[in-house]
Amino acid sequence: MPTSTSEGANSAPDRDELRRIAAEEGFDTVGFASADFGELPGRRLDEFIAAGRHGDMDWIVEKAHWRRHPQALWPEARSVIVLGLNYGPEENPAAHSTADDRGVISVYAQGRDYHDVMKKKLKSMARRIVRDYGGDVKVFVDTAPVMEKPLAAAAGLGWQGKHTNLVSREFGSWLFLGSIYTTHELPPDAPGYGGCGSCSACLDICPTAAFPAPYQLDARRCISYLTIETRAHIPREMRPLIGNRIYGCDDCLAVCPWNKYAKKASEISLAPRPELRAPELRALAGLDDPSFRELFSRSPVKRLGRNRFLRNVLIAIGNSGRPDYLSCVAPLLEDTSPIVRVAAVWALGRIVDASLYQQFRGKLLDGERDRDVREEWDQSCSGGGHEQA
Known part of the structure; x- marks a missing residue:
């Protein structure tokens, strides 16, 4: 996204004030991380690509040099404000998984496109930061070469579970993530804490065995990749395992025990459309x-x-x-x-x-x-x- 610059004040924002603004914009959680989050996420990305686990998502390879570190994408960035928007479902995502007359669409895609919802909120918050505190900002949501989950973990929003997705003590597996990169130096939050312990529910439930090991994903076997990302024919050996999932898969997210703390989404635009619940x-x-x-x-x-x-x-x-x-x-x-x-x-x-x-x-x-x-x-x-x- 374009960088915005204010001619006004250029003092570092107060984090409590930023939390207040985030709540006013409709975000459910916010954390702060340094734009320098070390080399480990980048090394893991390189290992993922080297193993070919990205499948035919060539855009991951093409933009890997930007993705592996926030300051590679924007060298002037000093801090990252990570925002979360709860999209907790109203019903069990697996409620229709055995229906032979219905298709299952992933929870996140049953309402309005979250990219549009998040981007509008992020831009509004970024404008307020620039207006009141000066500095430069850039906003990102999902489609940009940003590793949101490591950033969210570094900012204290949760931790990456064995299914590689973010797990929150407050919202379980159901958070959309967006970020505001800024030239302001903000004190970082402590990294997210919690853990998966000996639980392997997310690994065990995967219909296609997409997790070669805990905390590792082979996208080529993931139903979300097969039904959304790949532009090729779905491999014949995978087709029977997909069942009636026609867009994405929530199995590893829905089974997480931390979801007992999850809440139903309050953002009205994310409410599932009746015709997309189980068409x-x-x-x-x-x-x-x-x-x-x-x-x-x-x-x-x-x-x-x-x-x-x-x-x-x-x-x-x-x-x-x-x-x-x-x-x-x-x-x-x-x-x-x-x-x-x-x-x-x-x-x-x-x-x-x-x-x-x-x-x-x-x-x-x-x-x-x-x-x-x-x-x-x-x-x-x-x-x-x-x-x-």
Whole structure:
């Protein structure tokens, strides 16, 4: 974000006053960290990349030199104000995880796009700091090359749990994070304290075994990465493990015992929209691009795009094993998008018997020019989940 400079006072802000301003802007928690948080987070980032655990998120590699340290991104920064916004859910995120007619969207994406909500609050607070205290500031939320979780831990908002996400003694696993970098020198807070002890609930519940060890994540196996980040076809061996999760996954967050202290979100714009709580798979399968954009207006899901979203919906349909979804899947076998057609072929093989599958295959394979679609026809499961010869 652009740097702002005031011609007024240039005295360091009082931290209690900054906490008051943060509360007025609607933030639920705030902490202060030095812009020099040491080399350890950067080393861990380098190890993550070297192991290839970032998958095809090339933007992590391209901006790693900025991400590994706050002052690499902005050398003039002296302190970081880390803000948290509670998005605690109203109901158990796993309430619909076994429904064969519904899709599950991650809690954070059921309301308005949090990037917009956080950015508006951060900018407002930053303007007040510059107006009253001078100095320069930059605001960041998620999409910038900032390691929010190590910064939040350094600022005392919590600690990184075994699932690598931030855990708060007050809000459990449910905090959106944003930061204001400033040229002011602010006394840092003590690092976050607490701990996971011998608990391994978040590791044990992961459907795809995405944690090779405590405090380590292999994004290539994470359902959030598979359904949101990757632009490729989801690997065939991962598809049955995704279940009915069509955008993200909250399993490792929701199971954390520290959530007993969590509170329901009070920010009205983050309230879940009824149509996104547990949408019907049948209705979602019929979305064209305009209806997709309308349904997910002002939602982070919109950035995924219709084709990749339908890829996810079709995988959920395939995992349902319900033959009555044939009327939803059949039209998508001839969709204009290869990524949709591949998912439709796989879903078809999961919901119909072998003879009907072969009929569709024989009818549609002729003239199919996309190699990935042809390979999926050759490899996809027949009815009952048995691999074809």
